[in-house]
Amino acid sequence: MTDNYKEITEQDDYIEQAGRIVRDRSIEAGRDMTYHVTTFGCQMNARDSEKLTGILEACGYVYEEEESLADFVIYNTCTIRDNADQKLYGHLGSLVNIKKRRSDMIIAVCGCLPQEKSAFEKIKNSYSFVDLIFGTHNLFDFPRLLVKVLTRENTKGKGHLVSEIWDGTDRIVEDIPVKRNYSFKSGVNIMFGCNNFCSYCIVPYVRGRERSRESADIISEIRSLAADGVVEVMLLGQNVNSYGKGLDENISFAQLLKQVEKIEGIKRIRFMTSHPKDLSDELIDVMASSEKICKHIHLPLQSGSTKLLRSMNRQYTKEQYIELALKIREKITDIAITTDLIIGYPGESEDDIEDTLDVIEKVRFDGAFTFIYSKRSGTPAASMPDQIPEEVAKKRFARVLDKVQQMSCEMAAKNEGRVLDVLVEDINRQDPGLVTGRLSNNLTVHFPGDPSLIGRIVPVKLTECKGFYYIGE
Numbered sequence: 166m167t168d169n170y171k172e173i174t175e176q177d178d179y180i181e182q183a184g185r186i187v188r189d190r191s192i193e194a195g196r197d198m199t200y201h202v203t204t205f206g207c208q209m210n211a212r213d214s215e216k217l218t219g220i221l222e223a224c225g226y227v228y229e230e231e232e233s234l235a236d237f238v239i240y241n242t243c244t245i246r247d248n249a250d251q252k253l254y255g256h257l258g259s260l261v262n263i264k265k266r267r268s269d270m271i272i273a274v275c276g277c278l279p280q281e282k283s284a285f286e287k288i289k290n291s292y293s294f295v296d297l298i299f300g301t302h303n304l305f306d307f308p309r310l311l312v313k314v315l316t317r318e319n320t321k322g323k324g325h326l327v328s329e330i331w332d333g334t335d336r337i338v339e340d341i342p343v344k345r346n347y348s349f350k351s352g353v354n355i356m357f358g359c360n361n362f363c364s365y366c367i368v369p370y371v372r373g374r375e376r377s378r379e380s381a382d383i384i385s386e387i388r389s390l391a392a393d394g395v396v397e398v399m400l401l402g403q404n405v406n407s408y409g410k411g412l413d414e415n416i417s418f419a420q421l422l423k424q425v426e427k428i429e430g431i432k433r434i435r436f437m438t439s440h441p442k443d444l445s446d447e448l449i450d451v452m453a454s455s456e457k458i459c460k461h462i463h464l465p466l467q468s469g470s471t472k473l474l475r476s477m478n479r480q481y482t483k484e485q486y487i488e489l490a491l492k493i494r495e496k497i498t499d500i501a502i503t504t505d506l507i508i509g510y511p512g513e514s515e516d517d518i519e520d521t522l523d524v525i526e527k528v529r530f531d532g533a534f535t536f537i538y539s540k541r542s543g544t545p546a547a548s549m550p551d552q553i554p555e556e557v558a559k560k561r562f563a564r565v566l567d568k569v570q571q572m573s574c575e576m577a578a579k580n581e582g583r584v585l586d587v588l589v590e591d592i593n594r595q596d597p598g599l600v601t602g603r604l605s606n607n608l609t610v611h612f613p614g615d616p617s618l619i620g621r622i623v624p625v626k627l628t629e630c631k632g633f634y635y636i637g638e
């Protein structure tokens with residue numbers, strides 16, 4: 166019996182047990198038991214939340230849109246920036262009085278934040294009404310933890326808290342139930358964790374060391390997604406370009422992409438995130454010749470200053486980044502390059518900002534997520550001298566944002582008037598006569614249509630560029 170089979174069989178047993186309890190409670194209450202999952206953070210967290218949702222629904226819980234009305238509320242947290250922590254505390258604060266009135270409501274916190282010891286203690290002590298806390302490494306164990314919280318003797322006061330935080334894991338558990346947010350597109354984890362230890366980043370501490378999934382497991386998951394009507398997959402990992410390291414099989418990320426490309430029914434392939442230091446020529450060539458890999462690469466720069474890049478432990482220089490980005494532009498027609506930028510990193514000077522502006526000008530980014538540096542305790546950058554005062558960082562941020570927005574508007578305007586394929590994702594929220602979809606380059610298009618188009622790829626004329634999105638017909 167393989168470890169994975171044993172684990173899944175055990176978790177299936179717990180799902181059955183939890184299902185019986187949930188059913189009994191529904192009968193007693195004369196209504197369905199409901200859940201609400203709130204997700205903070207990145208695509209990896211969004212994918213984890215689909216697993217949490219899959220497990221809760223397999224146990225008989227039914228989705229409740231209004232967080233405060235649900236019987237089971239779970240927060241899948243992020244800790245990459247301080248405002249993500251604050252968002253969680255805001256949500257928890259808003260439930261204090263509700264929980265006083267409804268002591269049978271179960272509140273759970275999971276994900277990256279409780280992996281940090283100080284955050285775990287804060288949740289436990291300052292929000293003592295929370296019932297369940299677990300981290301990133303034991304998400305697959307959620308069914309067992311659910312049974313534990315549903316069967317505990319005390320629902321408040323001493324002993325009511327169920328909490329399990331693992332320091333790390335080298336395990337990957339396959340076949341966890343998943344409830345997808347979209348019927349036609351899905352994220353697929355190809356690896357977990359990160360080995361890079363960028364000086365500002367908490368991820369390697371809370372998500373552990375890098376572990377790649379076997380390619381056969383990934384391919385079989387994507388085949389069943391395709392059989393279920395999925396046309397677009399997003400391959401997920403903190404550093405997809407180093408996929409395959411540590412596996413017994415000899416496989417690179419580019420080779421994995423080639424295998425995914427062969428899967429019938431899959432029409433679009435995306436991936437996230439690429440570390441510039443590991444992006445190979447092989448990958449650029451595979452992208453250039455592919456019919457299915459989307460014309461978009463997210464390539465975090467973080468800073469245009471070689472001095473700061475060194476301090477950030479990014480392992481490339483300004484010049485190497487520019488060279489790589491221009492090579493990608495030259496070899497892959499119509500590629501959109503987006504990036505992440507950190508402003509206000511310790512030791513940053515006006516010259517460093519000039520360097521960042523220079524890279525933006527030379528690479529001509531199609532979009533950038535620009536952030537003010539957020540100190541994460543436990544990371545090397547948190548204790549560096551020359552932390553930048555907030556008002557200085559804000560002024561620099563405004564300058565960089567201005568440049569980024571000007572550049573991305575110019576890049577987007579180039580497509581005005583063209584007819585390009587759009588994957589229709591939703592009805593437009595503001596105008597139900599319009600549908601909203603995405604181009605291969607990841608930009609959004611709104612155009613007249615009805616719900617029958619959702620999940621289909623259709624040619625659309627981009628009649629008007631509105632800066633970050635298009636109006637089409």
Ligand code: SF4
Nearest residue numbers: 359361362363366368
């Ligand atoms: S590559 Fe760097 S920034 Fe990205 S997750 Fe790893 S440590 Fe964090």
